Amino acid sequence: MSEKFSLSIEDLHVSYQLSGSAGKNKIARAVDGVSLQLHPGETLALVGESGSGKTSIANAVMRLLEPTSGKILLDGVDLVPLQGSELRAMRRNFQMIFQDPFESLDPRQRVIETVMEPLEIHGIGENQEQRRDLALAALAQAGLRPAADIGDRFTHQLSGGQRQRVAIASAIILKPSLIIADEPVSMLDVSLRAGILRVMADLRDQLGVSYLFITHDLSLAWMFADRIAVIYLGRIVEEASAVDLIENPMHPYTKALVSVIPVPEAIEGASRTILSGEIPSPSSIPSGCRFHPRCPLFRELGEPEKCLNEDPLLQISAKSESHLVACFFSDPSKGDTQ
Amino acid sequence: MSLLEIRDLHVSYPNRKGEFFAVDGVDLTIEQGEFVGLAGESGCGKTTLALSIPQLLPEHSRIAAGSISFNGVDTTALNEEGLRAIRWKEISVIFQGALNALNPVQTIGSQIQEPIRIHDESVSKKEAQDRTLELLEAVGIPSHRASDFPHQFSGGMRQRVMIAMALSCMPKLVIADEPITALDVMTQAQILDLLRSLCDKYKLSMLLISHDLSVLAQTCDRVAVMYAGKVAEQGPTSRVFGSVGAQHPYTQRLLRAYPNIRHERKFIDGIPGYPPDLSTLQVGCRFADRCDVALSRCATEVPDLIDIGGNQSVACHLVSENQVGVQ
Numbered sequence: 141m142s143e144k145f146s147l148s149i150e151d152l153h154v155s156y157q158l159s160g161s162a163g164k165n166k167i168a169r170a171v172d173g174v175s176l177q178l179h180p181g182e183t184l185a186l187v188g189e190s191g192s193g194k195t196s197i198a199n200a201v202m203r204l205l206e207p208t209s210g211k212i213l214l215d216g217v218d219l220v221p222l223q224g225s226e227l228r229a230m231r232r233n234f235q236m237i238f239q240d241p242f243e244s245l246d247p248r249q250r251v252i253e254t255v256m257e258p259l260e261i262h263g264i265g266e267n268q269e270q271r272r273d274l275a276l277a278a279l280a281q282a283g284l285r286p287a288a289d290i291g292d293r294f295t296h297q298l299s300g301g302q303r304q305r306v307a308i309a310s311a312i313i314l315k316p317s318l319i320i321a322d323e324p325v326s327m328l329d330v331s332l333r334a335g336i337l338r339v340m341a342d343l344r345d346q347l348g349v350s351y352l353f354i355t356h357d358l359s360l361a362w363m364f365a366d367r368i369a370v371i372y373l374g375r376i377v378e379e380a381s382a383v384d385l386i387e388n389p390m391h392p393y394t395k396a397l398v399s400v401i402p403v404p405e406a407i408e409g410a411s412r413t414i415l416s417g418e419i420p421s422p423s424s425i426p427s428g429c430r431f432h433p434r435c436p437l438f439r440e441l442g443e444p445e446k447c448l449n450e451d452p453l454l455q456i457s458a459k460s461e462s463h464l465v466a467c468f469f470s471d472p473s474k475g476d477t478q
Numbered sequence: 479m480s481l482l483e484i485r486d487l488h489v490s491y492p493n494r495k496g497e498f499f500a501v502d503g504v505d506l507t508i509e510q511g512e513f514v515g516l517a518g519e520s521g522c523g524k525t526t527l528a529l530s531i532p533q534l535l536p537e538h539s540r541i542a543a544g545s546i547s548f549n550g551v552d553t554t555a556l557n558e559e560g561l562r563a564i565r566w567k568e569i570s571v572i573f574q575g576a577l578n579a580l581n582p583v584q585t586i587g588s589q590i591q592e593p594i595r596i597h598d599e600s601v602s603k604k605e606a607q608d609r610t611l612e613l614l615e616a617v618g619i620p621s622h623r624a625s626d627f628p629h630q631f632s633g634g635m636r637q638r639v640m641i642a643m644a645l646s647c648m649p650k651l652v653i654a655d656e657p658i659t660a661l662d663v664m665t666q667a668q669i670l671d672l673l674r675s676l677c678d679k680y681k682l683s684m685l686l687i688s689h690d691l692s693v694l695a696q697t698c699d700r701v702a703v704m705y706a707g708k709v710a711e712q713g714p715t716s717r718v719f720g721s722v723g724a725q726h727p728y729t730q731r732l733l734r735a736y737p738n739i740r741h742e743r744k745f746i747d748g749i750p751g752y753p754p755d756l757s758t759l760q761v762g763c764r765f766a767d768r769c770d771v772a773l774s775r776c777a778t779e780v781p782d783l784i785d786i787g788g789n790q791s792v793a794c795h796l797v798s799e800n801q802v803g804v805q
Contacts, residue, residue, distance in 0.1 A: 189662040329519050330689060330735045334748030341745070356663055363737035363746060386739050400667035402692035403740050404733050406720035414667045418632055 145213065146317050146350040147178040147201070147234075152210035154196045158423055168423040170196040171207075172374035175454075176352075180317065181344060183351040185361030185382065187397075188371035191419050194354050197371075198320045201352070202236050203227060215317055232262050235311035239323040241303035245295040252291035255279060255309045262314060274313060281346075282309040283339045301332035305339065312343055319343075322354045337364055359401050362386045367462075370394050373430045374422055376454050380463040390457060390465040392437040429467070437469055444469070479550060481650060481683050482508040482531065487544035489523075489530050498757040499542070500526040502707035505783065508651065511681045513674065515694030515715075517732070518704035521753055524687045525574065527704065528653045531685075532569040533561055549650065566597050570644040574655040574687075577636045580628040586639045587624030590614070593646045613642040616679075617672060634665035638672070645676065651683045658693070670697045691732055695719040700789075703729045706753050706764035709783055713790025725792045727772075728765045763795065771796055 154171035171193045178184050188194045200207045203219060212219045214234055222230060238244040245254060255275040256268075265271035279287035282305040295303060304324060311319050321340065325333040341364070343349055355361050361368050362382045369379040370393065378391040389395045396413040415434045420426060432438045432447040446468050454466040465471060489501040501523045508514050516524050529535050531546055533553060546553045553564065573579065581589060587610050594606040601609075611621040617638040628636060637657060644652050654673065658666040674697055677684045688694055694701045695715055702712035703726065711718070711726035724730050734747040751768040754760060763769070766776040773795050783793040786801055 189664060330732065331519055331749035334735060334746045338745065338748075358663070359737040359739050362739055363743060383743060397663060398739075400663060401739055402690065402696050403738060404692040404695045404719055404736065405738075405740060406695055406716045406718075412667065414671055415664050416668075418634060418665065419662075 144180065144216070145177045146180045146182070146215060147176070147352065148211070148213040149174060149176040149197070149201070150211040150213070151175055152197065152200060152212065153208040154193070154200050154205065155208045166423045168421065169374055169425060170422045171200065172422075172425065174210075174371070174374070174376055176369060176376070176379075178318070178350050178352060181348045181350055182367070183344065183353055183365040185353040185355060185365035185368045186371060187355055187358050187361050187368055189356060189419050191373075191422065192371045193374040193422065194371050195322060198236065198322050198352065198354055201234065201318075201320060228262075232258070232264075232314040233316050234318040234320065235314065235316045237304070237307050237311050237319060237321040237324045240327055241300050241307055242327075244307055245303055247294065247296035249295060250291065251279070251284075251293055251295055251298070251306055252276070254295060254306060255291070255313055258310060258314050264314070275309070278309040278313040279306070281312065281339075281343065282306070283335065284309065300328050301336060304328065304336050308336070308339060308343075312347065312349070315347065316349060318350050318352065320352045320354065323356070324353075325360070326355070326357070340364075358386070358397055370397065373419060373425060375430060375466065376464075377431065377466045378464065379454065380460070384460065384463055388459070388463075390459075390463065390470045391431075391467050392435050392470060393431050395470075396436070431467075437467075441469060480507045480547075481510045481512075481549060482506070483545075483547040484527075484531070485545045485547070487527070487530065487546065488542040489526050489535065489539060490542045491536075491539045493757045495757065497542070500539070500707055500756060501530065502756075502760075503544070504704075504707075504709055506702055506709065506712075508683050508685060510650070510683055511677070513677050513684045513686065513697065513699045515698035515701040516685060516687045516704065517689065517691050517694055517701060518710075519689065519732075519753060522704045523707040524704055525655055528655060528685055528687055529571070531651070531653060532565045532571060534565070534571065566593050566649065567647045568649050569651045569653065570647065570649040572637075572640050572644045572652065572654040572657050574657075574659070577633055577640070577660060580636060580639060582628055585625050585627055586619075586631070587611075587614070590624075590639065590642050590646050593643060597647045609646070610642075613645055616645070616676065617642045618668075632665075634661055634668060637661065637665075637669055641669075641672065641676070645680070645682075648680070649682070651685065652677075653685045653687075655687045656689070657686070658688070666693070673697070690736070691719075691729070692736055692738075703732070706760070707756055708764065708793065709791075710765065710794070711790075711792045712783075714788065717788050717790045722788065722790060725786065725790070725797045726765075726794050727769045727796070731768075763793075773799075 152171050152174045156168045158166040186194045199205045201212055252275050256271045259265050259271045276287040284290040284305050325336050353365050365382045368382050368385045369376045372393050378394045389398045396415050399413045417434050426433050428448040429452050438447050452466045452468050454464050457463045457465050457471045484506040487504045488499050490497040490499050518524050541554050590610045591606045614621045619638050658669050698715050700714050703710045705728050710728045718724050731749045754764050762778045763776040763781050766772045776795055781793045781795045783791045784798045785791045
C-alpha cells in the first residue's frame, strides 16, 4: 500500500495480565486484532461501550501503554519500537484531548504557562517572548478571547468549556498531524458542546489535523466524523462512512446501537432492538463470533454452527468497498455463505 | 384528584445577600400512573424541585412559598414524623450518582430488604425476603444473586438494584434523578425500558429527570422543561415532540443542541451565553438575553405559563402574542 496515512494501526493487540484471586493467570485481551487507517485531515470516530477497548487503543497510540503486538504507524513511522529521545521527538506530532477538563489541567498553573509548556519541552521558539506569542495565538484559535486576559488566569478559575478549550490550545500548539480526542464533550453541558466541536472542526479545516474521535455516542460520531468504526469487545465489527453506517448498518450490533439512539421525536411503535445482557469481560471472550451470545440474528437464524465456531473477519461488504463488516450473515447481497 | 399537585412553589438557598430562589414559582402536576420527564441544563432547578417533593432538600434551603399536595396531603405542612411516613412508602427517590451509594460490605438482598422492614414493622422477615426476590426478578436480576455483593455487579446491574430498592415499599411516586447518565448506551436503553415497564406494571407515577430531551421524548407521557428556576414549557410528549412541536425558544434551542439522525446531517447548535446568576435580581424573561427572537417587552415583563391548548403550556411572550393573533 503506497497510500499515505496520517495514522495506520495494524493488527494491534493489547493484553493485560489480571491479578488478584478472581483473575489469577487470566489474560484480558482488551484490544484483540484491530486495524484502522486515518487519512490526513480525516476524522475517524471509534464508537463503543465501556470495556470495548476504545480507550486502550487511544492509550496505545499515545504510548501510555505498551501494545502486546502490532504496529502503530504515524506518518509512516512505527511508534511501537521507539524509545526515549526518538519517541519524544515524535510526540509533537500526536496529541490527546481528554474527557475530563477538570482533571487534565494543573490547577496551580496559569493558563498561559500550561499552553507554553509543550513548546519548552520541545525547545520550540527562540525565547519566552516568542513562546508566549505562540501560546496566545493558540488560545485565540481555540476560541479563548481576549487571549491575554484568559492566559493570565489560573485554570481553576475557568469553566468546564473554557478548560476544554485550554486543553485544545495545548494540543494544537505543536501543530500535530493527529489529535486523539477521547469523549471531549461528554462532561460538558449540552449548550457548550457545539462550541467545542466547532473549534475542533475549524482546526481540521485550517491545519489539516486528523482526529481519532473516541465516543460512546453514535449520533455525535455521525455528526462530527467522516467515518465511523464500531468496536465490540476488542474488535472492529463494522466500519463505513458516517452517513452510510447510520443509514445502512449491517452488523447486528451496529443495527441495535443505531436503533436505540434517542431521537427527540415522538415515534409511535418505533422498533428498537434492546440487546439483553452486557458486554462480556475481555478475559472471557466468547468462542466463534464474540457477539453471538447477544446477537439477535444468531437466534433468528437458529443458532448457526458457524457463529459458534468461527471468528468472522472484518471484510469488505458486497455493497460497497468502503463498508466493512465482520459478520457471516449480515450481508444480504452476498447470500448465504454457509 | 391528581397524585401530585405542586402550586407556585418557591425554594430558596441562602447566600450572602439573604436568599435566592432556585425554584421560583413552579406549577407541576403528576397523575397516577403518569410518566413525567423534567429537562433543563444543569443548575436550572430540576433536582431542587424534585427533592422538595419528599422534602429531602439540603440543609439551609427552605420551601419559601407554595404548596405540594401529594395524594391530597400538603407535604409542606408535615412535620418530620409525617414526612417519614411518606418517604420510601409513598415517594421514593433514585438519586443521581447513586451507583456508588450501595454499601460495599452488605449483600444486595439485605440492602433491598432493609427499607421494607424499617418502614413497615408489620412485615415479617420471610415476607420481606420474598418481596426482595420478587423485586430482583422484576428489575431483571436473577433472584439467586440476592446474596452477592455490589462489587460483583456492573454499573447497569447496580442501577437495577437501586431501582429495586426504590420500589421496595411499593411507593406511588418514584423520582429518578439522571438515572442513566453514567451508563452505556445499550444499558441506558435497558434501564429506560425497565422504568417504563415498571411504571405500567405497578401503576406507578414517575418523575424522570434528564438533561437530554430525546431520552424523555422516547420514555415519558409528558415533559416539563425548566429554565433558571421556572418552567419554560410543558406538555404531552406526543405534542411537544410530535404534531405541534416545541414552542418555547429555549426548548427549541435545546433540541438543536443534539444531533438528530432522522434529519439531514448538520452541525449542532450551541446556546450562546450562560443561564443567569439567580442570586442577582431577575427582571423580565430569564431566557431573554440568550434568545434570538426576544421582543422588547421580554427584557422587562415576566412571561406567564400560558395554556396553548392540548394541555401544552408555554411561558413566552412571542408564543402568547401569536396565540392571540390566531384566535
